[in-house]
Amino acid sequence: MAGKKKNTILKDSLILFLITAVAGLLLAFVNEITKGPIEEQRLNAKAEACQAVFPDAVTFDEADETFFAGVNTFQWDNPYTKMTIDNVYLAKDVTGALIGYVINISTKEGYGGGISICMGIRNDKTINGISVLSSNETVGLGLEADKVLCPQFANKNEDSYVYTKTGAAAPNEIDAISSATITTDAFVNMVNAGLAYFEIITVGGGN
Numbered sequence: 069m070a071g072k073k074k075n076t077i078l079k080d081s082l083i084l085f086l087i088t089a090v091a092g093l094l095l096a097f098v099n100e101i102t103k104g105p106i107e108e109q110r111l112n113a114k115a116e117a118c119q120a121v122f123p124d125a126v127t128f129d130e131a132d133e134t135f136f137a138g139v140n141t142f143q144w145d146n147p148y149t150k151m152t153i154d155n156v157y158l159a160k161d162v163t164g165a166l167i168g169y170v171i172n173i174s175t176k177e178g179y180g181g182g183i184s185i186c187m188g189i190r191n192d193k194t195i196n197g198i199s200v201l202s203s204n205e206t207v208g209l210g211l212e213a214d215k216v217l218c219p220q221f222a223n224k225n226e227d228s229y230v231y232t233k234t235g236a237a238a239p240n241e242i243d244a245i246s247s248a249t250i251t252t253d254a255f256v257n258m259v260n261a262g263l264a265y266f267e268i269i270t271v272g273g274g275n
Contacts, residue, residue: 118157118170121188121197125159128170135269151175151261156269159188168196169269171262177254183213185255187221187262191270194225198259216245217255228260 118128135156157170168191174184188196198221200214221229226240231252233244244252 114155114157117172117186117199117201118159118188120199121186122159122168122170123197124161125167125170125188126162127160127164128157129160131156131158131269147257148261148264150177151258153261153265154184156265167191169266171265172201173258173262173265174201175254175258177250177257183251183254183258185258185262187259189262189266192225193263193266194223195221195259195263197222213245213248213251213255217242217252221259228263229256231256 115128118125122128135158152174154172154174155170156172158166159168159170161167168189170186170188172184172186174182176182182202184201185198186201187198190196198218200218220236220242224239229240229242231242231244231249233249236243242252242256
């Protein structure tokens with residue numbers, strides 16, 4: 069009986085091993101097949117996001133280590149330590165000339181947590197456009213950032229921005245989303261962080 073039980077265990081172990089091996093091979097095969105389309109989808113999403121904030125640019129080259137070689141990262145000011153610069157793209161026209169940058173910024177300081185935006189900045193520091201990439205904000209309130217906040221920054225050229233709840237009266241003032249000041253504050257801070265980073269990369273090494 070002991071020998072028979074041992075043989076059963078060995079048989080079951082072999083079957084389990086074969087099932088695991090086949091499953092692993094199938095998973096690797098599926099991963100290899102889907103890797104190309106997933107990467108293509110990622111690149112398309114990146115291109116669409118960049119084009120949305122910089123429609124007159126033709127190509128967007130992602131900045132690499134060489135680009136940041138002269139950037140002094142220690143210039144990052146305390147107000148922006150909670151902000152993350154996720155990506156920087158070089159926006160170029162049809163001749164290949166650099167006409168500005170697309171900077172992706174994220175923070176966890178929103179009312180619902182994470183917010184990520186994409187902002188296009190021309191060489192003269194004019195904000196070309198801003199769009200929300202992702203947000204966990206409240207429906208009907210913080211989620212209105214794309215409609216309420218983004219358009220207010222378009223074509224403006226200020227060193228930094230502040231929000232107001234009493235109606236914007238100066239070029240650097242942004243009307244807050246009603247009942248969503250935490251979201252507005254996080255959003256304005258991300259824009260200011262993007263502008264500060266623009267100064268660092270253009271003075272430090274970008275241009």
